[in-house]
Amino acid sequence: MVAQRGRRNGAKRTRSEAAPDADNAPTAEMPAVTENGTDPEIRARSIPEAAVARLAVYLRVLSAMADQGATTVSSEELSTAAGVNSAKLRKDLSYLGSYGTRGVGYDVAVLVGHIERTLGLTRQHRVAVVGIGNLGHALANYGGFPGRGFPVEALFDIDPDLIGVPVGGLPVSHIDDIPVVCAERGISIGVIATPPPAAQSVCDRLVAGGVQCILNFAPVVLQVPEHVEVRKVDLAVELQILSFHVARRADGEANGRVIDEGSVAGNGVVVP
Numbered sequence: 001m002v003a004q005r006g007r008r009n010g011a012k013r014t015r016s017e018a019a020p021d022a023d024n025a026p027t028a029e030m031p032a033v034t035e036n037g038t039d040p041e042i043r044a045r046s047i048p049e050a051a052v053a054r055l056a057v058y059l060r061v062l063s064a065m066a067d068q069g070a071t072t073v074s075s076e077e078l079s080t081a082a083g084v085n086s087a088k089l090r091k092d093l094s095y096l097g098s099y100g101t102r103g104v105g106y107d108v109a110v111l112v113g114h115i116e117r118t119l120g121l122t123r124q125h126r127v128a129v130v131g132i133g134n135l136g137h138a139l140a141n142y143g144g145f146p147g148r149g150f151p152v153e154a155l156f157d158i159d160p161d162l163i164g165v166p167v168g169g170l171p172v173s174h175i176d177d178i179p180v181v182c183a184e185r186g187i188s189i190g191v192i193a194t195p196p197p198a199a200q201s202v203c204d205r206l207v208a209g210g211v212q213c214i215l216n217f218a219p220v221v222l223q224v225p226e227h228v229e230v231r232k233v234d235l236a237v238e239l240q241i242l243s244f245h246v247a248r249r250a251d252g253e254a255n256g257r258v259i260d261e262g263s264v265a266g267n268g269v270v271v272p
């Protein structure tokens with residue numbers, strides 16, 4: 001029986017970084033820490049999880065900019081494209097020890113390299129998807145993962161009608177083969193898209209096959225050994241967060257209307 005464990009920071013260990021680049025030059029706006037003696041691996045491990053998620057967003061935005069031929073980007077451009085404020089962007093990038101130059105901005109290629117190293121994306125992470133139903137089909141057929149370093153290399157299900165059937169060009173294997181196939185193909189990330197009651201046993205098989213990271217779509221809490229990282233994806237939670245923001249905005253607008261009505265009534269009070 002494996003032990004319950006707490007969620008750790010999702011940041012991956014990084015390779016040692018190269019000597020500071022020109023864009024690391026200190027500025028008043030963007031102070032340098034590349035000379036502060038902090039090991040980049042220690043820095044990466046101390047990055048808050050929310051910042052790790054934003055780094056992934058910056059990487060997607062920067063990659064698109066690079067594809068369009070951009071070589072430098074200002075913090076304002078990057079923060080606008082990523083949908084965060086520029087102070088938060090600079091704080092996030094400070095975790096990398098990567099800083100722009102005032103008046104020039106960030107070197108896109110250098111920044112992409114920094115983020116990729118910090119996120120552990122300098123090598124491919126082979127992915128297995130378990131549960132090839134509605135969600136599993138969509139994931140297996142999605143062509144966007146390999147280009148971002150996550151080739152889908154194995155598919156598993158329990159349904160005899162699915163075994164051997166190619167989905168996204170890859171034949172579905174039986175879950176009994178998870179440990180052997182994952183070990184043989186060097187799978188490091190397992191995506192669980194099974195019904196909830198099956199998720200734990202599927203997870204145990206993935207762990208037995210040497211899988212170190214689990215992305216769990218099933219609405220259950222998984223028990224994993226200490227060395228295994230688990231991320232849970234729950235679209236309902238995201239929708240609830242959106243609902244919260246919509247409700248908060250509606251409250252604000254309602255308050256504003258009351259204030260406006262007061263103004264119309266002639267008291268002239270404007271409350272921020």
Ligand SMILES: NC(=O)c1ccc[n+]([C@@H]2O[C@H](COP(=O)([O-])OP(=O)(O)OC[C@H]3O[C@@H](n4cnc5c(N)ncnc54)[C@H](O)[C@@H]3O)[C@@H](O)[C@H]2O)c1
Nearest residue numbers: 131132133134135157158159193194195198218233234235
């Ligand atoms: N997190 C989210 O935002 C989100 C969104 C949609 C679905 N889900 C969850 O994802 C999971 C899959 O949803 P779906 O709509 O694709 O379901 P689905 O019923 O279409 O597919 C489930 C698949 O799992 C297979 N399966 C069943 N038992 C298995 C086992 N022991 N081992 C391996 N495969 C097994 C089934 O044969 C089927 O192919 C569910 O747990 C659902 O709640 C999560």
